[in-house]
Amino acid sequence: MRRSHFSRRDFVKAAGALAGGPLLYPAVGCQRPSMSPPGEAAPQAEGPADYTLTIAVTPLELAKDHIVSTTTYNGQFPGPLLRLQEGKPVTIDIHNQTDTPEQLHWHGQFLPTDVDGAAEEGTPFIPPHGSRRITFVPKPSGHRFYHTHVRAGADLNAGLYAGLAGPVYIEPRNNPGNYDREVFLTLKEFEPTYSRGGDMAMDFLLPAAAVKELKDTGESSMNASLAKGMPHGFEVGYGSFTINGRMLGSGEPVRVKPGERVLFHVLNASATEIRSLALPGHAFTVVAMDGNSIPKPVTVPGLWLGTAERLSAIVEMNHPGIWIMGDTANDDRRHGMGIVVEYAGQKGKPRWIAPPPFHWNYAQFGNPGAVVAQPDRVFEMTFAKQNAAAEGFNRWTINGVAFAEDRMQPMFQVNHGKRYRLRMRNASDDIHPIHLHRHNFELTRVAGQPASGVIKDVVMLGGYQEAEIDFVADNPGLTLFHCHQQLHMDFGFMALFEYV
Ligand SMILES: [Cu+2]
DSSP states (O other): OOOSOOOHHHHHHHHHHHHTSOOOOOOOBOOOGGGOOOOOBOOOOOSSOSEEEEEEEEEEEEETTEEEEEEEETTBSSOOOEEEETTSOEEEEEEEOSSSOBOEEEETOOOOHHHHOOGGGTOOOBOTTEEEEEEEOOOSOEEEEEEEOOOOTTOTTSGGGSBOEEEEEEEOSSOOOSOSEEEEEEEEEEEEEEESOOOOOOSOBSSOOOOHHHHHHHHHHHHHHHHTTOOOOOEEEEEEEEETTBOTTTSOOEEEOTTOEEEEEEEEOOSSOOEEEBOTTOOEEEEEETTEEEEEEEEESOEEEOTTOEEEEEEEOOSOSEEEEEOSOHHHHHTTOEEEEEETTOOSOOBOOOOOOOOBOGGGGSOTTOOOOOOSEEEEEEEEEEEEEETTEEEEEETTBOOBTTBOSOSEEEOTTOEEEEEEEEOSSSOEEEEESSSOEEEEEETTEEOOSOEESEEEEOTTOEEEEEEEOOSOSOEEEEEOSHHHHHTTOEEEEEEO
16 A cells, blocks of 8 residues: 555554554654653564564655656555654664665664664674664654665765655654645655756855855855866755655545645655655645754745655645646656645646745744854854766865775764754855754754744755754764765765763
């Protein structure tokens, strides 16, 4: 069965059966960065695991007569939705039936380094044709996910180019939101190919202020490279686009009734792309970002998500019809990036009406005017691109250093309990979805404007822009910081924090 959507009752049944006990009703998570206790090691469990994830190359039917072969969890995309309970230890058996070592990363959770799923932090690999059992204490509550965390490099069958991602929902200890039903949507492209440039949206982030000094630096570096006869570095494009592993029109529609309030948990599981999502005639009331509640709900005409970002938004179903909920990029939507929303009793072909262009300003989801805690220390970070410098791929640096297997020493030192501010400066024209492992962070400045109250684990940093994020060093152990764009993280855009 393809689980494109569930009723609440289905969720409780399915999750209860798997976890062997009753569960609380789902709600949106709520965590401040200063409230996260350290990752707790849990004793290794005996007997059967709570969940089993099997990594193998399997066929995947994206649409009728459109089958691809890719690596998946349990033969499906997305991987099974795991509903975990905050604070209740869970044991998971991971089997790797491929010929290459694997890492399974628990994105957005506060875990110890031996289970977080990043070799750079010291997590053991799941060996080829081998297995690993892990036990951990899930936290914090909210919409998280799991995905592979291996370097793909030039191999477009590896890393997040494959079908290795699945949603996690961690039930909070206390509860609920005002909605009738929950629907998980995982956005993902397949059939990757190399290209020399993309048509990715670049102008949707607000404020739009570019920093002249960063622009001058980035442009002169690019112009020097092109003047030497270098082509633009490789990018990646895709042949097919899916929501919940099905191309538009191929999967089950989201079936709704007038007046229903549907809570969508949207995950961008792309290896490289930014996605938008709109539903003609409807608005989205965002209640959580990356699984963390925002100070108050904010209603927007559509959503923007960088790679690995999640948004939880309630849509009031007040515009009966048969609609296409899809990406605003026409080409990507026509190649599958959409899902049909069908009101009960309505007939006809699904319709798409392009919304007026909408922008995305993270600060609007926070507390305007609230005073942010002062950091104990500020780390300056400048991100730069060396065009086509790594065998045709762009090489990426943080403060002049490209992370690589022989350059893995930690770049930043932190003390337990202290608050740190990362002052990030982007000297490239690309948008970077910046991710911190094992912690979350508060957005404190976006493109020159103050922000507060938005707690995330991925944030898009605009081309030639600056942003500041604060985190509390409260989960000891090596901590990976990287751009989540697969081409960027694989070619240098990573750094480690160490606790000293
Ligand atoms: Cu990047």
